[in-house]
Amino acid sequence: MTAVPAARMRPLRVLLHVFLALVALGWLLPLALAVYASLRPYDETARLGYFSLPEELTLGYYGEAWSQAELPRYYLNTLIIVIPALVVTLLMASFTAFAIARLRIPGRRTLLIVFTAGNLLPPQVLITPLYTLYTMVPLPAWLSDSQSLYDSYLGLILVHVAFQFGFCVFVMANFMRTIPEEINEAALVDGASVWKRYWRLTMPLCRPVLAALATLQFTWMYNDFLWALVLMSSGDKLPVTSALNNLRGQFFTDYNLLAAGSVLVALPTLIVFQLLHKHFVAGLTLGATKG
């Protein structure tokens, strides 16, 4: 590119910007439409269609979605599921990755392959037996109203941990291999235990990758729809993404209300994405470019 004279570059650059701006606009438009629809009363859009100038704008639907769909409770459900799942996944995966990448244990390559492949399976491949298994595993009543793993928070936490674990191990093992071996050797001379080398020496160096994975995993677990659909039955325990259905009436659905609900459901990931933008992208590409 540097070889091309600036004068010839200019019209091309303009064209490039026009093209990219159009694409970007096209990409944002559907989301903007949802926000716009959520701000207008139903009878107005029923009369004029969604593609019309507003006569009246209102934030009322947000309040309605918030209370009618009982969104606060569903946000809480999501947090009850996602936070423990996230912490356990990262702890378990980091220790496994540490053992695979930094210690000479037999079969570590096989382990890494099995874990990574597990994460790539479509969930539907294992969902039928999992569903059956969940209905058969008994839990005490204080852990689950249904007295089984099925329809319990714990069940969803476990399935997220099991399914996302492979990806995290893969990414973290790749990262840990880049840590200089000398650090380990110095610790060995000092007689540091395995746990100390993992927790005190390796983990502090893994902060960037942990941040990236946490951001990415939060988005993925938050957005889950399938596991909750199949492994839960009582409406009041569902995560927030599934709660949208509560805004659908049996005979009549107010799409403006649903739009407000959708925006509210999308908001946390959009905020995380804006605030932790760098980590999010790093997470997506960490797993992808280390091939």
Next chain:
Amino acid sequence: MAAKTRRYSARDVTVLVAGLGVAIVVNVGLVWGPTLASVGLSATDWNGIGPIEWIGARNYEDLAGTYPPFWSAVRNNVLWLGFLGLVATPFGLFCAVLLDRRLRMSRVYQSALYMPVVLSLAVVGFIAQLVFSSDYGVLNAVSGLHVDWLGDRAVNIWVVMVAAGWRHVGYVMIIYLAGLKAVDPALKEAAAIDGANERQAFFRVVFPTLRPVNVIVLVITVIEALRAFDIVYAINKGRNGLELLSVLVTENIVGEASRIGFGSAIAVILLVISLGFIVTYLSQLFRGEEER
């Protein structure tokens, strides 16, 4: 790795066995165990309650012969894969190439493109309704058409694929952008000095170095196409033209029917297709590691 190996103390061994043990138990118990069980159950007519009876390949025969949604689901999955692979992925690559030029506002364009990646597909499904619905949707309002985009079996799968592509393009774009940033700029300069124009330089010099990224994107594309579920489920529960293999599996277990054996047979077909790609991907990934 250093050749120096210390003997582990008893405590070290306990920590290792406990840590790895839990990981293996969770992974086998909840991922690989159920996967294998799917294979076993697919040869039975179990309904989840009664006795399990072995019926061999009959589920597969029924699937291929007397279960109409199966072939529409296969067709839709193939279309989905074709659309993501031949339209959305190349478009993502194209955007990545354009954005790789240190443009002003590049960050803004990038953010816009991958904003949909963070959205739940359930939300994407709903937004698709706002745009494509027949009576109040924006598309009909703007174009003056009266097409039932989501209800008409002939068109709805295309519309949904566009919605899925909306998300896929951004995902592919980020991965390629990262790959492109890692390409040695000296390569491009050398190509330019040799008189290659930009297109030649890209296809002959840059693109071949992206091979590992290409493999990853291929796998992501295939896996996404096989996993596709949420978006059609959010629109019409994957019926009336939007059948997908993943939806059929779910239908057969959570519906009233509870045909566990039959649903498993569909899952096994998904498994066989995905394993083909997973094995290719992993062997590519771990090939260079023999010597480590």
